[in-house]
Amino acid sequence: MGLSGISLLTTTYSLILQHQSLLLCLRAKGFGLDLKKDMEGVDYLSDERKKAQFDVEAMKIAWAGSLEAFQLSDRMAKLVANDPAFEKFTRPMLGRKELIKNTLRKAAHGWKLIVDLRLTEEEAKWLRLYIDEPAYTDLHWGMFIPAIEGQGTEEQKKKWLPLAKKMQIIGCYAQTELGHGSNVQGLETTATFDPQTDEFIMHSPTLTSSKWWPGGLGKASTHAVVYARLIVGGEFHGVHGFIVQLRSLDDHSPLPGVTVGDIGMKFGNGAYNTMDNGVLRFDHVRIPRDQMLMRVSQVTREGKIMQSDVPRQLIYGTMVYVRQTIVADASKALSRAVCIATRYSAIRRQFGSRNGGPETQVIDYKTQQSRLFPLLASAYAFRFVGEWLKWLYTDVKERLAANDFSTLPEAHACTAGLKSLTTSFTADGIEECRKLCGGHGYLVSSGLPELFAVYIPACTYEGDNVVLLLQVARFLVKTVSELGYKKPVGTTAYMGRVASLMQNNCAVQTAEGWLNPGAVVEAFESRAARMAVRCGQQLAKYENPEEGFAELSADLVEASIAHCQLIVVSKFIEKLQQDIPGKGVKQTLEVLCYVYALFLLHKHQGDFLATGYLTPKQASLANDQLRTLYSKVRPNAITLVDSFNYTDHYLGSILGRYDGNVYPKLYEAAWKDPLNDSDVVDGFYEYVQPILKQKLRTAKL
Numbered sequence: 001m002g003l004s005g006i007s008l009l010t011t012t013y014s015l016i017l018q019h020q021s022l023l024l025c026l027r028a029k030g031f032g033l034d035l036k037k038d039m040e041g042v043d044y045l046s047d048e049r050k051k052a053q054f055d056v057e058a059m060k061i062a063w064a065g066s067l068e069a070f071q072l073s074d075r076m077a078k079l080v081a082n083d084p085a086f087e088k089f090t091r092p093m094l095g096r097k098e099l100i101k102n103t104l105r106k107a108a109h110g111w112k113l114i115v116d117l118r119l120t121e122e123e124a125k126w127l128r129l130y131i132d133e134p135a136y137t138d139l140h141w142g143m144f145i146p147a148i149e150g151q152g153t154e155e156q157k158k159k160w161l162p163l164a165k166k167m168q169i170i171g172c173y174a175q176t177e178l179g180h181g182s183n184v185q186g187l188e189t190t191a192t193f194d195p196q197t198d199e200f201i202m203h204s205p206t207l208t209s210s211k212w213w214p215g216g217l218g219k220a221s222t223h224a225v226v227y228a229r230l231i232v233g234g235e236f237h238g239v240h241g242f243i244v245q246l247r248s249l250d251d252h253s254p255l256p257g258v259t260v261g262d263i264g265m266k267f268g269n270g271a272y273n274t275m276d277n278g279v280l281r282f283d284h285v286r287i288p289r290d291q292m293l294m295r296v297s298q299v300t301r302e303g304k305i306m307q308s309d310v311p312r313q314l315i316y317g318t319m320v321y322v323r324q325t326i327v328a329d330a331s332k333a334l335s336r337a338v339c340i341a342t343r344y345s346a347i348r349r350q351f352g353s354r355n356g357g358p359e360t361q362v363i364d365y366k367t368q369q370s371r372l373f374p375l376l377a378s379a380y381a382f383r384f385v386g387e388w389l390k391w392l393y394t395d396v397k398e399r400l401a402a403n404d405f406s407t408l409p410e411a412h413a414c415t416a417g418l419k420s421l422t423t424s425f426t427a428d429g430i431e432e433c434r435k436l437c438g439g440h441g442y443l444v445s446s447g448l449p450e451l452f453a454v455y456i457p458a459c460t461y462e463g464d465n466v467v468l469l470l471q472v473a474r475f476l477v478k479t480v481s482e483l484g485y486k487k488p489v490g491t492t493a494y495m496g497r498v499a500s501l502m503q504n505n506c507a508v509q510t511a512e513g514w515l516n517p518g519a520v521v522e523a524f525e526s527r528a529a530r531m532a533v534r535c536g537q538q539l540a541k542y543e544n545p546e547e548g549f550a551e552l553s554a555d556l557v558e559a560s561i562a563h564c565q566l567i568v569v570s571k572f573i574e575k576l577q578q579d580i581p582g583k584g585v586k587q588t589l590e591v592l593c594y595v596y597a598l599f600l601l602h603k604h605q606g607d608f609l610a611t612g613y614l615t616p617k618q619a620s621l622a623n624d625q626l627r628t629l630y631s632k633v634r635p636n637a638i639t640l641v642d643s644f645n646y647t648d649h650y651l652g653s654i655l656g657r658y659d660g661n662v663y664p665k666l667y668e669a670a671w672k673d674p675l676n677d678s679d680v681v682d683g684f685y686e687y688v689q690p691i692l693k694q695k696l697r698t699a700k701l
């Protein structure tokens with residue numbers, strides 16, 4: 001027997017020891033034992049829950065943001081979880097057509113609930129979130145409506161928003177084309193003004209101008225906000241948004257001149273394939289002039305281009321809104337994965353059995369902790385920075401209403417950077433959680449493959465993450481170059497102290513010395529400021545700044561990441577300066593905050609050392625402190641993930657079940673696979689038996 005055979009046997013043996021009940025399971029199929037009677041109603045994680053050093057109910061409120069927010073989200077989660085119409089476990093086994101039809105059914109059922117129960121917009125948002133199935137409604141509510149709200153005139157809003165909000169029309173957001181995505185100014189779709197008829201002619205002049213990717217476009221939308229090159233009097237006047245009807249409101253057939261369909265299967269089973277991402281082409285389709293979104297620029301009846309007194313940056317306002325929701329989604333996706341991996345790590349045991357006793361819970365291995373706990377801390381960090389971004393959006397909105405555009409560039413750079421940072425980290429984090437769950441993490445029933453497949457495009461949509469970091473870098477370099485005469489604001493305010501940040505070095509002398517918010521923030525500020533200044537100095541050596549920017553772009557991206565990590569660390573620390581009620585809640589969050597910061601410091605210690613802010617000894621002390629912090633997280637790990645308050649329905653994971661009843665449920669789920677409908681596989685007689693019976697020559701293959 002080879003080594004792998006031995007380890008397979010050991011694994012099987014230890015599994016049986018851990019859960020004696022598994023033996024019952026293994027026999028259940030053959031001997032008709034009642035699995036439910038033996039397994040249900042037992043909380044296999046109750047010992048873990050007893051270890052909590054904080055008030056879990058209070059932590060749930062801290063996570064939700066307020067008691068009201070908690071109650072609202074809890075109500076909506078239960079509404080969905082208790083409604084069989086929202087079952088999702090069989091989703092990965094459905095074919096594409098069934099999948100889409102199923103999604104349309106769920107969206108209709110969800111809308112019926114929203115109308116019948118008279119849910120508020122906030123409640124409806126949470127309901128859709130807990131239905132947990134990417135659908136055309138995400139784009140209708142998340143992009144189409146905000147685009148009209150942000151870029152439409154008062155008249156346009158009056159006309160279109162009631163229709164959209166009652167869902168008498170369904171809209172999507174059609175910007176990206178087959179040949180053009182990140183470079184919006186390169187879009188090829190044209191909107192040519194015809195003064196004779198007072199219309200725009202929408203046209204797709206080339207194959208690469210086909211709209212490609214918009215969610216909800218493929219099969220569901222009746223309308224789209226289409227981004228196109230405005231041509232008036234034969235001249236190009238920039239890219240603008242136009243409301244275009246695509247399908248008949250009676251029979252849903254494409255209107256004349258419109259070619260529209262789905263772009264096909266995407267990554268993974270189930271997953272994002274519930275969404276009808278679409279392709280769209282126009283053949284000289286005419287729309288009335290008043291369907292150009294005209295809050296910023298207008299085309300008059302005479303064909304004159306007028307700029308309103310609202311600056312173009314207004315569009316940043318919509319972006320700030322969309323990106324803050326993406327950051328909020330990052331904390332949700334990461335916390336889901338972490339909840340699954342943490343609960344399973346407490347159930348799973350490997351090695352370390354003494355005198356026939358139970359093996360070691362894998363969560364007690366230091367390597368497991370050093371991979372898992374930073375992800376747990378990051379989920380909380382992203383939650384709090386997301387909450388702050390919500391405030392930022394309100395602030396931006398109020399300023400826009402008062403025609404104050406001064407903070408917009410900084411808010412735009414900050415949200416672009418945080419979108420990039422949190423989505424990239426979350427995508428990697430979900431995959432790490434899969435690995436933390438060993439082999440079982442690869443089963444669809446773990447919930448992790450689908451979560452990963454659904455989540456990863458967040459690194460690409462609403463701005464490719466690298467392209468966004470380059471935008472942040474431009475802003476940082478500009479901020480550095482203007483330091484002599486312009487006071488940096490908001491998240492770049494620390495640059496105002498650049499002289500001291502370039503000179504002062506870290507004063508930490510002991511591992512405990514790192515448990516100091518001032519020391520932590522200064523370390524991150526110094527690293528970010530030094531990296532940005534260094535990039536500025538390097539850029540100054542180039543005669544052509546654009547050439548320099550292209551050449552140094554990899555370093556510029558690193559400087560942006562340092563700046564964005566500083567924002568997340570500072571916002572976590574600021575959160576802890578507020579009153580957070582509940583026994584032990586604030587202290588536990590402080591531990592997580594230090595885990596987050598010191599984990600980053602350890603991971604990126606090259607930056608901290610290269611900029612000269614830290615000595616190798618200080619970096620090593622930070623790592624020593626990190627190990628101590630992991631021991632403090634350990635007893636609270638399960639209750640920290642319980643505090644997310646996720647229902648089993650929303651988690652959609654056997655490994656992450658609240659009761660930890662993993663093995664019997666995994667076993668049960670395997671038997672539900674259609675492949676196990678019969679003992680003898682379909683195809684045996686045609687393709688397997690001829691091999692076994694040595695009759696391949698005469699077999700009909």
Ligand SMILES: Cc1cc2nc3c(=O)[nH]c(=O)nc-3n(C[C@H](O)[C@H](O)[C@H](O)COP(=O)(O)OP(=O)(O)OC[C@H]3O[C@@H](n4cnc5c(N)ncnc54)[C@H](O)[C@@H]3O)c2cc1C
Pocket residue numbers: 139173174175176180181182183212213214215272277457460461462463464465466467470
């Ligand atoms: C699931 C999903 C849903 C989507 N939904 C919508 C939707 O509803 N509506 C819509 O309009 N679009 C949608 N999109 C499209 C999405 O917005 C674009 O894919 C995205 O903006 C990235 O553009 P791209 O595909 O052109 O990537 P590209 O820009 O072609 O990126 C390819 C590579 O080039 C790099 N790169 C690009 N430019 C630069 C540069 N200047 N410097 C350095 N590197 C660069 C990128 O980092 C990347 O590595 C969706 C996409 C996906 C995957």
